[in-house]
Amino acid sequence: MPKANVTFEDIGVTVTVPAGTRLIEISEKVGAGITYGCREGECATCMMRIVSGMENMSERSVLEDKVLQENMAGRQHRLACQAQVLGGEVVVRPG
Amino acid sequence: MSAIELAPGVHWIGALDPDLREFDIILKTANGTTYNAYCVRGSEGVAVIDTVKENRAEDFFARLEAVTAYDEIKVIVLNHLEPDHTGALPELMRRAPQARLYISIKAQIMLKGLLKSDELAYTPVNTGDSVSLGDRTLRFLHTPFLHWPDTQCTWLEEAGILFSGDVFGCHYCDPRLFNDKVGDFRFSFEYYYQHIMRPFREHVLDALELIEPLAPGLIAPAHGPILRDAPARYVHRYRQLAVPQLQNEAGDHAKTLVIFYLSSYGNTARMAQAVRDGAEEVDGVRVSVYDLQGGEVGPFVDLVEGADGIVFGSPTINGDAVKPVWDLLSSLTMVNVRDKFGAAFGSYGWSGEAVSMLEDRMRGLKMRVPVKGVRVKLIPTDDELTLCRAFGRDLALNLTGQVVRKVITMEELNRSQAHA
Ligand code: FES
Numbered sequence: 001m002p003k004a005n006v007t008f009e010d011i012g013v014t015v016t017v018p019a020g021t022r023l024i025e026i027s028e029k030v031g032a033g034i035t036y037g038c039r040e041g042e043c044a045t046c047m048m049r050i051v052s053g054m055e056n057m058s059e060r061s062v063l064e065d066k067v068l069q070e071n072m073a074g075r076q077h078r079l080a081c082q083a084q085v086l087g088g089e090v091v092v093r094p095g
Numbered sequence: 096m097s098a099i100e101l102a103p104g105v106h107w108i109g110a111l112d113p114d115l116r117e118f119d120i121i122l123k124t125a126n127g128t129t130y131n132a133y134c135v136r137g138s139e140g141v142a143v144i145d146t147v148k149e150n151r152a153e154d155f156f157a158r159l160e161a162v163t164a165y166d167e168i169k170v171i172v173l174n175h176l177e178p179d180h181t182g183a184l185p186e187l188m189r190r191a192p193q194a195r196l197y198i199s200i201k202a203q204i205m206l207k208g209l210l211k212s213d214e215l216a217y218t219p220v221n222t223g224d225s226v227s228l229g230d231r232t233l234r235f236l237h238t239p240f241l242h243w244p245d246t247q248c249t250w251l252e253e254a255g256i257l258f259s260g261d262v263f264g265c266h267y268c269d270p271r272l273f274n275d276k277v278g279d280f281r282f283s284f285e286y287y288y289q290h291i292m293r294p295f296r297e298h299v300l301d302a303l304e305l306i307e308p309l310a311p312g313l314i315a316p317a318h319g320p321i322l323r324d325a326p327a328r329y330v331h332r333y334r335q336l337a338v339p340q341l342q343n344e345a346g347d348h349a350k351t352l353v354i355f356y357l358s359s360y361g362n363t364a365r366m367a368q369a370v371r372d373g374a375e376e377v378d379g380v381r382v383s384v385y386d387l388q389g390g391e392v393g394p395f396v397d398l399v400e401g402a403d404g405i406v407f408g409s410p411t412i413n414g415d416a417v418k419p420v421w422d423l424l425s426s427l428t429m430v431n432v433r434d435k436f437g438a439a440f441g442s443y444g445w446s447g448e449a450v451s452m453l454e455d456r457m458r459g460l461k462m463r464v465p466v467k468g469v470r471v472k473l474i475p476t477d478d479e480l481t482l483c484r485a486f487g488r489d490l491a492l493n494l495t496g497q498v499v500r501k502v503i504t505m506e507e508l509n510r511s512q513a514h515a
């Protein structure tokens with residue numbers, strides 16, 4: 001199965017995961033400093049920054065895009081409960 | 096019901112609420128409060144700055160009508176959208192449909208929730224934007240998080256008046272209204288800062304950078320006395336209050352780690368000592384250990400404000416961490432703990448939920464929790480104390496940025512969760 005490496009910069013942990021894993025599934029378990037609210041892509045509580053590797057992330061869905069825009073997120077922001085890792089190397093941090 | 100003049104063509108049109116004793120559930124006031132709204136007349140139209148709480152709307156409209164007709168109102172400014180200042184807005188917009196609404200760029204999402212209407216015309220503004228009333232200009236200062244994300248201040252340039260929103264405000268009701276006329280409101284001013292503004296210390300400093308150069312001749316806040324006598328004193332006081340409450344002698348030379356613990360049989364206390372010993376093996380970390388039983392929440396909050404890392408040691412009793420630990424944690428909303436390092440440990444009898452509950456709470460406060468907590472069943476063995484030392488050392492390494500990067504697989508992660 002194709003793999004991806006996700007590095008949580010705030011805690012210095014890299015996790016090797018199957019491609020297609022949602023960020024929230026990893027971030028919750030490693031204890032990265034990301035918080036969650038609705039877990040359904042509506043509240044933007046889980047907004048996080050992709051430091052590098054955005055090209056290895058799933059495209060924003062219409063819903064995620066709308067919520068991010070409403071919260072004045074930059075292009076490097078994603079919702080942990082929505083975004084999936086597709087492969088390669090991705091580095092993320094809270095905020 | 097008459098409006099009160101602050102300067103030619105500038106009136107207070109707010110409302111008094113002398114019987115209020117509790118504001119927003121968490122805030123007390125022994126003197127009620129005022130909801131200050133203002134009306135500014137220019138050669139080409141009138142501006143209304145903020146409104147009042149809904150149940151005081153009648154007073155607001157009566158005062159407004161004393162100084163303007165509705166069809167003269169060209170501009171409505173909301174310095175932030177909290178209901179105590181926007182309660183009369185829907186009705187005001189019905190009475191003055193031609194008026195244009197000016198809100199901060201960060202207020203746009205909230206506005207929909209407030210007015211339950213999509214087709215509302217408004218202009219989002221940022222620092223540097225302004226609106227003209229002919230011979231007078233309103234300039235906007237974006238001062239986010241004081242205390243709402245969308246907070247702004249409005250500067251009436253020609254008159255040197257700053258409409259500051261909740262900044263420089265307080266809950267104090269006195270119909271004499273001006274700071275040189277009302278009773279002694281110093282306590283209320285300080286209390287308001289400590290409970291409303293203190294968590295946003297860094298944002299207060301940013302806002303002061305914008306406000307100080309203006310040297311306002313009068314500050315008109317959204318609650319409490321209007322500051323016309325020596326307004327600079329209040330600006331200066333905010334500067335003083337915005338530096339941390341305790342000076343940290345360790346300064347830039349060392350990171351500070353504070354360990355708070357509580358122990359009923361001495362087990363969690365022994366763990367605390369071991370965590371300290373471990374952390375002290377790392378150079379450049381100053382460690383302090385406090386037994387929560389021997390102190391009050393207030394001073395501990397001051398310590399946390401200045402610390403780089405905080406560790407909580409709590410036994411698990413009845414499936415929960417103990418109350419003094421929660422008391423301190425719930426008071427941490429008074430300061431900014433975002434991005435500080437946090438960790439937890441503790442001994443337990445049957446089950447050890449306290450540690451993960453504390454970790455979750457710290458994450459909720461947006462702290463970083465990089466090292467998994469240590470839990471020990473009853474009396475710690477030598478091996479377990481060694482684990483505590485390693486945990487302390489790990490934390491200290493994280494604090495000083497010397498962390499050894501870890502690489503793990505998803506399977507390992509799932510396995511470690513199953514054991515936790
Ligand atoms: S948790 Fe609400 S959007 Fe992700």
Ligand SMILES: [Fe+2]
Nearest residue numbers: 175177242261
């Ligand atoms: Fe407010």
Ligand SMILES: [Fe+2]
Nearest residue numbers: 177179261317
């Ligand atoms: Fe307010």
